[in-house]
Amino acid sequence: RAKTEGGGRVVFFETTMGDAVKERFKLEGELRTAIAEGQLKLYLQPQVDSDGIQVGAESLVRWQHPERGLIMPGVFIPLAEATDLIVALDRWMLGSVCRILAELDGEGRSIRLSVNISPRHFERSDFVGEIKRQLMLSGADPTHLVLEVTEGLMIGNLEDVVAKMTILSTMGIHFSMDDFGTGYSSLAYLKRLPIHEIKIDKSFIQDAPTDPNDAALVETILAVAQHLSLQVVAEGVETQAQSDFLKARGRVIYQGYLYGKPEPAESWLQRLRDQ
Numbered sequence: 351r352a353k354t355e356g357g358g359r360v361v362f363f364e365t366t367m368g369d370a371v372k373e374r375f376k377l378e379g380e381l382r383t384a385i386a387e388g389q390l391k392l393y394l395q396p397q398v399d400s401d402g403i404q405v406g407a408e409s410l411v412r413w414q415h416p417e418r419g420l421i422m423p424g425v426f427i428p429l430a431e432a433t434d435l436i437v438a439l440d441r442w443m444l445g446s447v448c449r450i451l452a453e454l455d456g457e458g459r460s461i462r463l464s465v466n467i468s469p470r471h472f473e474r475s476d477f478v479g480e481i482k483r484q485l486m487l488s489g490a491d492p493t494h495l496v497l498e499v500t501e502g503l504m505i506g507n508l509e510d511v512v513a514k515m516t517i518l519s520t521m522g523i524h525f526s527m528d529d530f531g532t533g534y535s536s537l538a539y540l541k542r543l544p545i546h547e548i549k550i551d552k553s554f555i556q557d558a559p560t561d562p563n564d565a566a567l568v569e570t571i572l573a574v575a576q577h578l579s580l581q582v583v584a585e586g587v588e589t590q591a592q593s594d595f596l597k598a599r600g601r602v603i604y605q606g607y608l609y610g611k612p613e614p615a616e617s618w619l620q621r622l623r624d625q
């Protein structure tokens with residue numbers, strides 16, 4: 351239980367702390383170590399066009415825990431997002447992705463890699479400088495870098511969001527609106543921001559072939575995207591029926607288990623080079 355003292359100071363009593371809270375603190379401490387000691391792993395998941403050509407990949411983090419095994423981001427990203435740990439995590443991912451991009455650029459491959467950016471990271475005053483620094487350090491081509499942001503950004507300072515995105519997109523970086531339709535989406539925001547792409551959330555793709563409501567939603571998103579000249583990525587495409595549904599309705603980039611699961615960066619690179 352937490353008790354607030356006169357000065358607003360919060361005191362925690364270790365003995366009355368619930369097990370879940372204790373577990374959370376433990377994991378948070380371990381995550382700090384994990385980032386410092388290289389326990390984070392970069393996974394990549396292919397994104398393919400309607401001809402089945404891989405045009406890009408999304409970077410997804412995994413935590414190779416020494417005792418607990420491989421931990422999925424759903425478990426530790428929310429924890430990291432509650433603290434500044436997310437900034438260190440996002441930076442590590444960004445640096446790793448930029449290095450791979452530079453390697454691929456050097457091999458003459460034109461493939462784009464996307465990185466998830468947490469609002470807490472984006473909102474920092476040094477965000478633009480950080481991206482520039484990572485690009486300079488690695489020598490990666492900015493036009494091959496995609497930054498995935500979420501609708502959660504829009505509840506912050508919109509002027510600041512527009513300003514940062516404008517600087518970065520002038521450098522050639524592309525922005526993608528992740529999990530589109532699940533948050534505070536507003537068509538007005540879409541128009542104001544220099545966004546190049548929207549990602550239709552997998553919850554809409556799932557039942558689109560069978561549920562008329564989801565079908566209508568996906569069709570509406572595709573129409574809006576076409577109207578605003580935005581590229582569309584469909585997330586979580588698992589079945590041929592879902593793929594066929596999309597193919598019949600527009601120009602879409604596909605990401606999902608049907609085309610490839612997230613895999614360690616090393617084996618993803620190997621597969622790409624073997625092709």
Ligand code: C2E
Nearest residue numbers: 410411423424427443466467468586587588605606607612
């Ligand atoms: P997201 O950015 O929306 O990523 C897509 C999620 O859908 C990934 O889950 C991916 O593995 C999963 N997915 C892809 N295709 C399919 C499919 O066909 N079926 C199903 N059922 N799932 C599919 P994952 O890797 O567990 O990541 C979950 C979330 O964690 C991500 O959602 C993203 O919001 C966050 N995340 C992951 N890596 C990072 C990171 O480096 N930084 C930040 N800030 N967030 C990250």
Ligand code: MG
Nearest residue numbers: 408466498528
């Ligand atoms: Mg994403």
Ligand code: MG
Nearest residue numbers: 528529549585
């Ligand atoms: Mg998503």
Ligand code: MG
Nearest residue numbers: 466500528529
């Ligand atoms: Mg997400």
